[in-house]
Amino acid sequence: MNFFLKSCFGTLILGSFLSANWDSNVVKPQLPADDWPTYGGNNAGNRYSTLTQINTQNVKNLTLAWTYETGDNTTPGQRGMDIQCQPIVIKGVLYGTSPRMKLFAVDAATGKQLWQFDPFANPEKRPRFHPVRGVVYWEDDEDKRILYSVGSFLYAINASTGKLIESFGKNGEVDLHEGLGDKETIGHDLTNFSIRVTTPGVIYKDLLITGSAVNEGGDAPPGYIRAFNVRTGKLAWVFHTIPLPGEYGYETWAKDSYKKLGGANCWAGMVIDEKRGMVYAGTGSPSVDFYGGARPGQNLFANCVIALNAETGKRVWHFQTIHHDLWDRDLPCPPNLITVKHNGPDGRPRMVDAVAQATKDGYVFVFDRDTGKPLFPVNEVRVPTSPALPGEKPWPTQPVPTKPAPFVRQELTENEITTRTPEAHKYVLERFQDSRKGSKYMPPSEEGTLYYGFGGGAEWGGNAADPEGILYQNANTMLWWLKMRDSRMQEKNVAMTRGSSLFNTNCSVCHGMSGKGSADAKASASTAQAYPDLTDVGKRLDREQINTLLATGRGRMPSFGHLSKEDRDAIINFLLKTEAKPAAPDIHSSVVTSPVAEGADFPYMPPYLNNGNTQFRDQDNYPAIKPPWGTLNAINLNTGEYLWQVPLGEYPELIKQGLPPTGTENHGGPIVTAGGLLFIAATYDEKIRAFDKKTGKIVWEYKLPAGGFATPITYMANGKQYVVIAAGGTRYGLKPGGSYVAFALP
Numbered sequence: 001m002n003f004f005l006k007s008c009f010g011t012l013i014l015g016s017f018l019s020a021n022w023d024s025n026v027v028k029p030q031l032p033a034d035d036w037p038t039y040g041g042n043n044a045g046n047r048y049s050t051l052t053q054i055n056t057q058n059v060k061n062l063t064l065a066w067t068y069e070t071g072d073n074t075t076p077g078q079r080g081m082d083i084q085c086q087p088i089v090i091k092g093v094l095y096g097t098s099p100r101m102k103l104f105a106v107d108a109a110t111g112k113q114l115w116q117f118d119p120f121a122n123p124e125k126r127p128r129f130h131p132v133r134g135v136v137y138w139e140d141d142e143d144k145r146i147l148y149s150v151g152s153f154l155y156a157i158n159a160s161t162g163k164l165i166e167s168f169g170k171n172g173e174v175d176l177h178e179g180l181g182d183k184e185t186i187g188h189d190l191t192n193f194s195i196r197v198t199t200p201g202v203i204y205k206d207l208l209i210t211g212s213a214v215n216e217g218g219d220a221p222p223g224y225i226r227a228f229n230v231r232t233g234k235l236a237w238v239f240h241t242i243p244l245p246g247e248y249g250y251e252t253w254a255k256d257s258y259k260k261l262g263g264a265n266c267w268a269g270m271v272i273d274e275k276r277g278m279v280y281a282g283t284g285s286p287s288v289d290f291y292g293g294a295r296p297g298q299n300l301f302a303n304c305v306i307a308l309n310a311e312t313g314k315r316v317w318h319f320q321t322i323h324h325d326l327w328d329r330d331l332p333c334p335p336n337l338i339t340v341k342h343n344g345p346d347g348r349p350r351m352v353d354a355v356a357q358a359t360k361d362g363y364v365f366v367f368d369r370d371t372g373k374p375l376f377p378v379n380e381v382r383v384p385t386s387p388a389l390p391g392e393k394p395w396p397t398q399p400v401p402t403k404p405a406p407f408v409r410q411e412l413t414e415n416e417i418t419t420r421t422p423e424a425h426k427y428v429l430e431r432f433q434d435s436r437k438g439s440k441y442m443p444p445s446e447e448g449t450l451y452y453g454f455g456g457g458a459e460w461g462g463n464a465a466d467p468e469g470i471l472y473q474n475a476n477t478m479l480w481w482l483k484m485r486d487s488r489m490q491e492k493n494v495a496m497t498r499g500s501s502l503f504n505t506n507c508s509v510c511h512g513m514s515g516k517g518s519a520d521a522k523a524s525a526s527t528a529q530a531y532p533d534l535t536d537v538g539k540r541l542d543r544e545q546i547n548t549l550l551a552t553g554r555g556r557m558p559s560f561g562h563l564s565k566e567d568r569d570a571i572i573n574f575l576l577k578t579e580a581k582p583a584a585p586d587i588h589s590s591v592v593t594s595p596v597a598e599g600a601d602f603p604y605m606p607p608y609l610n611n612g613n614t615q616f617r618d619q620d621n622y623p624a625i626k627p628p629w630g631t632l633n634a635i636n637l638n639t640g641e642y643l644w645q646v647p648l649g650e651y652p653e654l655i656k657q658g659l660p661p662t663g664t665e666n667h668g669g670p671i672v673t674a675g676g677l678l679f680i681a682a683t684y685d686e687k688i689r690a691f692d693k694k695t696g697k698i699v700w701e702y703k704l705p706a707g708g709f710a711t712p713i714t715y716m717a718n719g720k721q722y723v724v725i726a727a728g729g730t731r732y733g734l735k736p737g738g739s740y741v742a743f744a745l746p
């Protein structure tokens, strides 16, 4: 209320306006009182709690209440996995997932384990790890279920006992390939193609509506949005994000694309407006990332905010945030359902039910929830279309919202190059001068190009929003170096191992295909730099030395700390020639491992591939640009103006050197409470912090046992308010952890 009083409307007018409009057409967000019943806190995805026991006055006294050890990430030498899970709390029981994808239930007041479910207890299930960001609860009377996905299966688990519900799907599991197409409909069988659900779906009546995560290469199945019956596991409806002949949007692709191309998937989750019976989802780029020669056109419904009828899966409206994506600019987080004050068609202010979607490159699009009409005007802006790779037809315009201003930088200028040390500046400046840079819509090329916004920007942790229409958004400002290479140089008909495949994706752009020096690596003409031939690298370096080099990078060699330990090991085995012979295609890996037969049009083998996801860093592994590298933002979506922006996280060693907080890259989202607080971990410094949501000031912080790369929750149990975060660490070479940590007032 405070907020509205500060606006330019007289209180009298405002009063009558609210009473006239608030009750009639505004859906009150479904607020969790004591529980944290869903991923995202409520159906609107607002990561908002009405609890006030912990507030700005007493938060400084917050202390550790309990720790739950999942039992994973504790064995020395065992491969660590992070925990990206935001747990849920239903009637005093907390449900979450462990680093090795086990499902568990604990007493939310004590952290005492009630049960654990291990999807790999069945020895036939080979563990292939991927993030499980949350689970879904559904109940009908005594029938209480947890729905969660591991690999290509969806499970229903009895919430009271932790036992598989055998009547669901086939012996308790639903194959997520269901409804994607088969030999009859699309000409081939997709069962060996990787599909998983990393962010949980949403419940509407007896339906679980879900997106999926698929590969980003030519072996991606289509990312259809689907609904499954919660009781039976039966497929209820499918929305084709790559349209079939006769469906709306079919002409925005080349003919028959639905048979050959995949992606356009909602991997980051969705939200539901129960009263309207509508579900809102954001989708990712079509496959393959970075090259669109096989998919001329706008490519609906990739990179779209889509509103669907939750009952039928029929499209109500859509808005495409990137046409013909060439930059992997997936919509990286679920939308937020908010209610804001905007001028109506008559120029007079009114309350509007809206949906806000943040993007990897720093925009927030705000739409009318019923019509999809932008509340702040969006301009179609001309963008560069050349030079582009042969066969590529970049789309000539892209949508840019007039408000809010972007929450991350857009285009790299020399002025933004790091000045952390003179050496770092010099090192980065050289690469900067050797690379293409400019518009973030420059088409990718074989020359190296520097871009913002491949990674977020906004990220999978999503955003918090309070009932006043303020969006809280944590952001990364990272620079990426993209260099495309001609994939036809790939040795034909050689069955690739995981290691060689990873090498050719991540390393060959500099070291040549299979490591045979830069002669065949098409080094850009402007860079006469030599890259070492790695054919006999085993004679010079041992396993440990290569491992260290990959973790830290050196000179012009970037760090590959973001690759999993398993992937790095596979690459090292390939280099040291100690790898096993080609294994059966690994259906869960994110790289193309199956050899592509010449002339086959499926799986699609693009003529150009990218150089992996290479971040542009300095020789000491800090971001190559001036800080802030990570920020927290409060954006008023009534006005489109910022309330505040502050750095999020710090590097203790840089603080010691006298630098102000730089922010760090951050993964995991914020929550906000009626107690006036915003809680977030997500940073490299392994801390969880509370901010005053009005000012952005840090009012409490705690060093976690391991990095909290997840989104916290808050709830009441036995009369006490708790804040819980998963501390799984592991990312970015940080130490692993396997616990959930709870805080409360003493």
Ligand code: HEC
Residues within 6 Å of the ligand: 503, 506, 507, 508, 509, 510, 511, 530, 531, 532, 534, 537, 540, 541, 546, 549, 550, 554, 555, 556, 557, 558, 560, 571, 611, 614
């Ligand atoms: C951006 C270009 C680039 C990429 C991409 C790259 N490297 Fe390098 N790499 C270099 C450069 C330059 C050096 C020499 C570093 C120095 O100055 O010491 C190097 C050195 C190495 C060395 C040490 C060679 C020796 O004889 O000392 C190894 C091993 C290596 N890279 C492996 C890899 C692997 C594995 C990958 C992929 C995961 C990779 N590199 C990706 C540029 C690159």
